[in-house]
Amino acid sequence: MTLEKQLPLWAGLLTFAGAALLLFSASTVVRRSNDNVGIAEALSAAAVIAALTGVGVALHWLAKGNAPGVALDEFTETSLRVLALMAAGLTLLPRIHETPGPIGAWRGHVLLCLGLLYALFVPGMAINPWWGGPGRAVVNGLAIFNVLTIAFAAPAALAFWAANRLYMRQRLFARIYAIAGALLTLMWLLLEIRHAFHNGEMAAPEHGLFESACYALAVLAFALVVAIVARMRVKKTRIGRLRKI
Incomplete structure (x- = not known):
């Protein structure tokens, strides 16, 4: 099963998870170096947004009835x-x-x-x-x-x-x-x-x-x-x- 018939769902979720992990890691590095708190906060916020986007995609996929035995209205x-x-x-x-x-x-x-x-x-x-x-x-x-x-x-x-x-x-x-x-x-x-x-x-x-x-x-x-x-x-x-x- 694919997402919009272009990208496999697992690949899309893996992309969002990887982006969130990289952004959060970058935020941690910037924060520990005390270079710029604003940049660190922006990076961690972007990490959360990437994770939320992945969750939204997964929920929408389930709501479309793509998972056997899972009913999500x-x-x-x-x-x-x-x-x-x-x-x-x-x-x-x-x-x-x-x-x-x-x-x-x-x-x-x-x-x-x-x-x-x-x-x-x-x-x-x-x-x-x-x-x-x-x-x-x-x-x-x-x-x-x-x-x-x-x-x-x-x-x-x-x-x-x-x-x-x-x-x-x-x-x-x-x-x-x-x-x-x-x-x-x-x-x-x-x-x-x-x-x-x-x-x-x-x-x-x-x-x-x-x-x-x-x-x-x-x-x-x-x-x-x-x-x-x-x-x-x-x-x-x-x-x-x-x-x-």
Whole structure:
């Protein structure tokens, strides 16, 4: 099987992997020589982009049904692309004791924000199995152990992870990621409830009384958890400030 009938898939993936490895190696050499931090950051960012491109090609190849026994629909493919973007962004965020240049300061945030926007506008709206438009996804399978968890819960977890890492250093970005993670979590809860009642027919117009009550309880529980976490965070911040004094 070839990619676009020109290059074997394995050769294409090997090319992307080799390019990523060479770029990362060059970045390491430049960084250790202390010649130019900006060049090192640009090279490592290019290495990540090459790796992401390879992942995207592999996912698209699987979605085309080229692998026997592997079913990857558009919703799953998109969700995995989101996770790849966000995971790459997390790895590129500046470390605690690191003083990055302009590229190093922004590259992780750019990838994380792209991943979150991708998650919110494509799985979250365009092809959402409940309220999406034409071509919306159809989700079957067990509750929780389905593609909704990959599409919403997993990106939410990565967003919360980023928020926790950045809260004491870059509070604005931390709050942005926390809000995005909370929104994805709420969407996941509501969609899982919908899936539990309707399985593969989530776009059906019917709403039962018990189903509506479950939505209300989920929103109330979610709001309570948000309030508790916010209070704990404020308390932790105050303790940290007192220790510095």
